[in-house]
Amino acid sequence: MSGVWVWIEHQDGKIAGVSLEALGAARGIAASLGEDLTAVVTGHDVSSVADAAFNYGADAVVGSDDPSLADFRLEAHGPLLAGLVEERDPTVVIAGASPRGHDLTAWIAAQLDAGQVPDGIDLGVEDGKVVVTRPVYAGKLLCDAVVSDGVQIVNLRSRAFAPAEETGGSGEAEWVEPAVAEEDIPTEVVSFESAGSQVSLTDARIIVSGGRGVGGPEGFEPIRELAQALGAAVGASRATVDAGWIPYEHQVGQTGKTVSPDLYIAAGISGAIQHQAGMRTSKIIVAINTDPEAPIFKLASYGVVGDLFDVVPALSEEFRRRLG
Amino acid sequence: MKVVVCVKQTPSTTAVFSVENGSVNWEDPGGKPNVLNPWDEYAVEEAILLQEEHGGDAIALTMGPEESQEALKTCLAMGCTEAVLVGGGDFQGSDTLGTARVLAAAIRKLGDVKIAVFGKQAIDGDTGQTPVQTAVKLGWTPLTFVSAITEVDEDAGTITVERLLPGGKETVTTKLPVVISVVKEINEPRYPSFMGIRKANRATIPTWESGDLELEGAAGVEASKVDWSNVYELPPRDSEVELIEADTPEEAARILADRLFEEKVI
Ligand SMILES: Cc1cc2nc3c(=O)[nH]c(=O)nc-3n(C[C@H](O)[C@H](O)[C@H](O)COP(=O)(O)OP(=O)(O)OC[C@H]3O[C@@H](n4cnc5c(N)ncnc54)[C@H](O)[C@@H]3O)c2cc1C
Ligand SMILES: Nc1ncnc2c1ncn2[C@@H]1O[C@H](COP(=O)(O)O)[C@@H](O)[C@H]1O
Numbered sequence: 001m002s003g004v005w006v007w008i009e010h011q012d013g014k015i016a017g018v019s020l021e022a023l024g025a026a027r028g029i030a031a032s033l034g035e036d037l038t039a040v041v042t043g044h045d046v047s048s049v050a051d052a053a054f055n056y057g058a059d060a061v062v063g064s065d066d067p068s069l070a071d072f073r074l075e076a077h078g079p080l081l082a083g084l085v086e087e088r089d090p091t092v093v094i095a096g097a098s099p100r101g102h103d104l105t106a107w108i109a110a111q112l113d114a115g116q117v118p119d120g121i122d123l124g125v126e127d128g129k130v131v132v133t134r135p136v137y138a139g140k141l142l143c144d145a146v147v148s149d150g151v152q153i154v155n156l157r158s159r160a161f162a163p164a165e166e167t168g169g170s171g172e173a174e175w176v177e178p179a180v181a182e183e184d185i186p187t188e189v190v191s192f193e194s195a196g197s198q199v200s201l202t203d204a205r206i207i208v209s210g211g212r213g214v215g216g217p218e219g220f221e222p223i224r225e226l227a228q229a230l231g232a233a234v235g236a237s238r239a240t241v242d243a244g245w246i247p248y249e250h251q252v253g254q255t256g257k258t259v260s261p262d263l264y265i266a267a268g269i270s271g272a273i274q275h276q277a278g279m280r281t282s283k284i285i286v287a288i289n290t291d292p293e294a295p296i297f298k299l300a301s302y303g304v305v306g307d308l309f310d311v312v313p314a315l316s317e318e319f320r321r322r323l324g
Numbered sequence: 325m326k327v328v329v330c331v332k333q334t335p336s337t338t339a340v341f342s343v344e345n346g347s348v349n350w351e352d353p354g355g356k357p358n359v360l361n362p363w364d365e366y367a368v369e370e371a372i373l374l375q376e377e378h379g380g381d382a383i384a385l386t387m388g389p390e391e392s393q394e395a396l397k398t399c400l401a402m403g404c405t406e407a408v409l410v411g412g413g414d415f416q417g418s419d420t421l422g423t424a425r426v427l428a429a430a431i432r433k434l435g436d437v438k439i440a441v442f443g444k445q446a447i448d449g450d451t452g453q454t455p456v457q458t459a460v461k462l463g464w465t466p467l468t469f470v471s472a473i474t475e476v477d478e479d480a481g482t483i484t485v486e487r488l489l490p491g492g493k494e495t496v497t498t499k500l501p502v503v504i505s506v507v508k509e510i511n512e513p514r515y516p517s518f519m520g521i522r523k524a525n526r527a528t529i530p531t532w533e534s535g536d537l538e539l540e541g542a543a544g545v546e547a548s549k550v551d552w553s554n555v556y557e558l559p560p561r562d563s564e565v566e567l568i569e570a571d572t573p574e575e576a577a578r579i580l581a582d583r584l585f586e587e588k589v590i
Contacts, residue, residue: 011491074456074466099489103468106453110424110460113541115549118451136555138447140341141348144554186465187498190484195492202490206590230590248508254337254447255362255508263589274337280561284589286580287565300565302583304576314577319590322581 001151003090004030006058007040007081009100013048015056017203018096022156023056023164025123026094030059032125035091038062040084041173042077044070050173056164061173062088068182071189072100078107080179085151086112092130097155105155115147121160121260121281130154138254138277158202159260201233201252206263207282209235209252211275213268213289213308217245222312223267229319235259235279237269253278265315267308271296288312325380325478328434329371329404329441330427330458331364333388333395334448346553360395363443365402365513366506370473371441372403373511378476381405383434387415387426393529400524401516408434412533417545419552420449424457429537431462439476439483442505444469452505459503461540467502471509476500 006026009016015023023039030037039053041063050061062084068076085093085108093108095101097119109116122133130152136143147153201207208230210223220234227234235257236250252259254277264282269275271287271294279285280299287300288311297303304311335341336359339350350357360368368384375382384399384407386392396407410430418426431437440462445452459466471488474495484497488507516524534543541547566583570576584590 078460099469102452103456103466106420106456107460107466109453110421110457113421113549116421116453117550118453136448136450137335137339137341137348137350138337138450140339140558141343141555142558143552144556146551146554147549148551149549187467187496190495190497192491192495193493200490263584263587277337284584284587286584292567297565297567299561301563301587302580303565303567304570304580305567306573306576310573311576314573315580318574318577318581322585323590 001089001091002035003038003088004033004035004092005038005040005085005090005094007042007093007095007101007104008049008053009096009098010041010043010046010049015049015052016096016098017163018098018101018156018158020056020163021158021161022094022096023053023058025156025161026092027057027164029092029123029125029130033091033128036060038090040081042069042080047173051170054169054171055166057167057169061171062176063173064176064178066178068178068180068185073185073187073189074103074107075185075187076178076180077104078111082108082111083179084176090151093151093153095155097157101155105153109153112151114151114153115149116153117145117147118155120154120156123154123156135281139258139280140277157260201235201250201257201259204233204259204261206230206232207235207252207259207261208232208265208267209237209269210240210246210267211237211269212239212243214240214245220246222309222316226265226312226316226319229316229323237272237275266296266300267312269296270294271299325374325378325439325476326434326437327371327374327380327382327439327441328431328437329364329367329382329384329399330454331368331384331386331395331399331443332361332446333358333386333392334361334446337362337447341557343555343557346555348555358391358394360398361443361446363445363447366508366510367441367443368399368402368404369511369513370506372514374439374473374476375405378478383408385410385427385430387411387418387423387430389416396529397524397527398516400527401520402514403520407527407529409529409531410537411531414534415543417548418543419548419550420451420453420457421549422543422547423454424461425539425541426537426543427454427458428461429539430532431458433532433537438478438500440464440501440503442503444505444507455503455505462501462503465498465502467496467498467504470504470506473504
């Protein structure tokens with residue numbers, strides 16, 4: 001048993017942010033264990049992805065390049081990865097905790113009856129074992145989980161680890177055949193409708209969120225303006241989503257998205273426990289609220305007690321001026 | 325058509341947690357410490373909608389302690405036609421893989437199930453892994469992040485769904501039977517009706533134990549390959565809030581911007 005593996009997620013020939021972060025985290029684990037770092041690349045026409053993986057520090061690349069792997073289908077990718085793990089016996093397998101990474105690690109663990117820990121936000125090595133810190137109970141508690149036996153399968157939350165840096169490395173990838181023939185894959189991807197190029201909440205470095213304090217759908221205008229000035233994504237509390245002021249995909253919280261940006265600006269949000277569950281791991285939290293007793297101030301690093309309709313436009317103006 | 329919906333009873337979203345000697349306890353300020361996992365409400369609604377459209381059964385299934393009856397009663401009150409509790413000491417402390425083995429065995433025992441509907445994740449473990457793992461144990465196709473079921477063709481044995489992924493919406497077709505896990509966009513869960521609640525309160529819910537199932541592999545704490553026991557409370561956020569004192573919004577904005585540049589988050 002040897003080797004630290006990272007499954008590489010990619011789009012348009014480029015490695016996804018979560019996978020660069022996984023490579024960065026895996027590099028540290030590989031060094032602590034004294035083992036090699038292998039990138040696993042699956043897809044169709046992915047030689048540029050393999051090259052990029054070497055450039056971002058992989059010691060080796062193994063993968064499969066086949067039309068049947070062009071769409072991400074679990075019945076194709078799951079058995080391929082599980083087969084490789086079984087055959088080559090790595091110590092650790094890491095993926096990003098994106099929807100695909102999540103599903104893939106779940107599949108591999110189930111097929112191999114192996115131990116798996118999802119949603120890591122911190123990694124360490126103790127006695128030759130990877131210790132994965134993950135939030136549980138909606139982020140109200142933490143757990144340090146260790147796979148006690150066999151291959152250790154892990155997926156890592158976005159924005160919790162520093163991405164790997166370019167090394168200028170290069171090498172020859174090893175390509176294997178897919179595990180499942182096209183005619184044995186029951187699922188067909190009929191179409192994909194792209195959502196456009198909005199900043200995604202979970203990847204955003206900065207999020208500006210509005211709550212019931214915005215007063216109505218048009219109240220999100222100043223929020224959007226501030227987000228635009230900062231290159232930020234727009235978040236929302238459930239109260240505003242339920243009121244139909246903004247679509248659900250913007251909801252942050254226990255039944256919305258879990259985010260961890262460098263900066264989270266909460267305007268007109270009271271800071272209910274379910275909202276906190278989705279944003280409490282943000283690095284810096286700013287609260288803007290007319291009520292000095294609002295619970296959000298207990299979590300915030302900085303607070304402005306005031307009307308968001310005064311403070312938020314003033315902030316937009318200030319940042320536009322400073323950021324050009 | 326036979327549809328199963330897998331649900332879990334979880335701590336309420338307002339529960340306050342404490343950890344003592346490695347065991348997790350919780351209380352709820354509102355006095356209702358356990359609820360049907362909020363994500364599972366969407367799964368239950370979808371199962372009932374399928375049953376209403378295609379006939380047959382919508383069976384609620386949970387693996388858990390005796391008290392999880394309450395979650396099943398909620399499902400019955402909403403409109404599920406049957407409920408089954410899988411319980412007993414052998415399953416206590418199962419992680420997702422153990423749970424998947426048990427749910428797969430229970431679904432096989434129910435027989436001729438075409439669609440097993442799951443929630444996106446359970447708000448206790450927060451893993452979102454059980455649906456895929458149950459599908460693998462059944463040898464069925466998993467379809468995750470489903471935001472719409474566009475067609476179920478029982479004669480052709482196919483299903484078409486939309487999946488909500490980070491970059492957009494994917495439409496896929498596959499063969500039945502399937503495991504699907506649903507996201508919030510899929511529907512608006514109904515409230516239990518008065519009649520439904522009365523019916524649910526009178527229902528006797530069968531309990532299956534390990535002897536009733538043909539399990540492939542073990543469940544329970546011993547079967548887990550992960551040591552999950554080291555749970556602890558969050559370190560408090562180290563900072564006290566700094567309230568920005570200013571005479572005008574412009575001045576507040578200026579001071580706040582200074583701080584945020586100093587923090588290097590902009
Ligand atoms: C099962 C369950 C799941 C939930 N999941 C989520 C979730 O995922 N995400 C989530 O957000 N919530 C969730 N909630 C809801 C949560 O409990 C709160 O109801 C919700 O977060 C409140 O939203 P809010 O802060 O926008 O509204 P409010 O609590 O009404 O707060 C509005 C705030 O705006 C302030 N305000 C008003 N006017 C102004 C102004 N002009 N300028 C500045 N401040 C102003 C007020 O002082 C107040 O503090 C969930 C609840 C349940 C039961
Ligand atoms: N013990 C259980 N019994 C029945 N269904 C479960 C159980 N645990 C999880 N599930 C289902 O699996 C989904 C994902 O749960 P999890 O993987 O624990 O986050 C939940 O929304 C439920 O639909």
